[in-house]
Structure formats: structure tokens, C-alpha cells
Amino acid sequence: MIRSIMCCCGSGLGSSMLVRMNVEKAVQKLGVSGVSVSHSSLSDATEGAADLFVVGKDLANFVKELPRVVILDNIMDKEELETKLKAEFEKE
Amino acid sequence: MKEIYNMLKRENVRILPRVENWREAIHVAVQPLVDGGFCESRYIDEIIKNTEKLGPYYVLCENLALVHGSSDQGVLKRQMAVTLLREPIKFKEDGYDVRVLVTLAATDPESHMEALQAMSELFSTPENVEKVLNAETADEIYDLFVHAIDE
Numbered sequence: 001m002i003r004s005i006m007c008c009c010g011s012g013l014g015s016s017m018l019v020r021m022n023v024e025k026a027v028q029k030l031g032v033s034g035v036s037v038s039h040s041s042l043s044d045a046t047e048g049a050a051d052l053f054v055v056g057k058d059l060a061n062f063v064k065e066l067p068r069v070v071i072l073d074n075i076m077d078k079e080e081l082e083t084k085l086k087a088e089f090e091k092e
Numbered sequence: 093m094k095e096i097y098n099m100l101k102r103e104n105v106r107i108l109p110r111v112e113n114w115r116e117a118i119h120v121a122v123q124p125l126v127d128g129g130f131c132e133s134r135y136i137d138e139i140i141k142n143t144e145k146l147g148p149y150y151v152l153c154e155n156l157a158l159v160h161g162s163s164d165q166g167v168l169k170r171q172m173a174v175t176l177l178r179e180p181i182k183f184k185e186d187g188y189d190v191r192v193l194v195t196l197a198a199t200d201p202e203s204h205m206e207a208l209q210a211m212s213e214l215f216s217t218p219e220n221v222e223k224v225l226n227a228e229t230a231d232e233i234y235d236l237f238v239h240a241i242d243e
Binding site: 009010011012013015017018021040041042056059062074075078 | 142146147156160165209
């Protein structure tokens, strides 16, 4: 069950905030409720910190240990994000 | 007044012909914020170090880099800068060609949200991206950013 999503980038301020804004819109569009979305730096991305993590592909190597991660090829692409999030929610 | 007017000062928008490499790109992108007293000069070195360690994770898409480090890496006051390069630069060999460097100095994780929304809005419309890339003056670029949300 995905109740929390953490979007991460190197510093937890810029790219991760942009992704978080897009994730919030995508979650709403998918009609899913009760999910909290946050943005943070990679150092906060530890197992248990969130149910699902979202990162850009540049940082894919740094999140290999995490159980559930969405990797974005293009972090500005809202359609890619929506498709990948939908797939994650459908796994449940 | 809209927050973007506080976050982006006209003098922090510049146009430059070209840079030699990505390190120089970071130098020129952050320098206006050093000059204005919004960050210490070490913010430049810290961003370069972050990039060496993690890669250019702040290159968002074709043409656009959101150059930034962490708040504790030398940020003094919240501010943004925009540098347009006439010639593109790559931050890694197989990466995007970048011509717009948006530099962010953030003091906390939340309060620059409106400014980033403006940037995101501007770059989600191809015609607006073209306008930024083809701008003849820094004034034009400044206007596109500050009016990105209300248009």
C-alpha cells in the first residue's frame, strides 16, 4: 500500500521539489487519495522513510538499495511520471 | 506582490555568448548571486563538488539546468538568477544541450516553491521556451519569468 511518496534529488531543494509538484498533480489525476508527497535529499532516502521513492535517472545508482523506486528518464515529463505512478498503484 | 519579484531581481538576469565547459557554466550562473550578497563564493565550489559526486542531476530537460546546492553550502539569502548562453553547453557527454541556467539559492526546502512553479510553467510551453532562447535582451527574459504564471 502506497501511503507516502518521497521525491529525491542531490540537495532536496530544486529538482525534487519540481518532481513533488508533478507527483501531487499526477496522484490527484489518478484519483488516488490519502497519499502524502514530500521532497528531500538523497541522504534522507532510506528504507522506511517512504513507501515509494521517485528520482531522476542521473541518481538511479544511488537508490539501488531502496525497495520501491520510480526512475524518471525525463524529470520534467509529466506523462512519463503519470504512466509510471499508475503502474505502481496498479500493483496493489 | 508576487513572490517571484522578490526571488528574481532584474540585475540577476544575464546573457552571455558562451562558456568553455560545465564548470565555467556554474561559475557564471552563480556569480550574480555572489555579487549581490545572496550567497558566499564557496557556493560555486560546493555545487561543482556535488556535481562531481552525484552527476548533473539538476539538468532538467533540453536547454534547462536548475543549478543549485544545499542551503548549508553557502546560501545567505533566498534568490534566483537566470543566465542565457548564446551557445549551448553539455554537463555530461551524453547529456542535454543546455542554454538556460537558472540558479537557485534556497534557504529552506519550501519557500521558493512559487518561483519554481513559474519556471516549470514557462518551460512546459514550447513557444515560451523559444522566446527565452531567442531573447535579445535580459529584460525580455526577466519579463517572461515574472509573468510566467499570470499569462
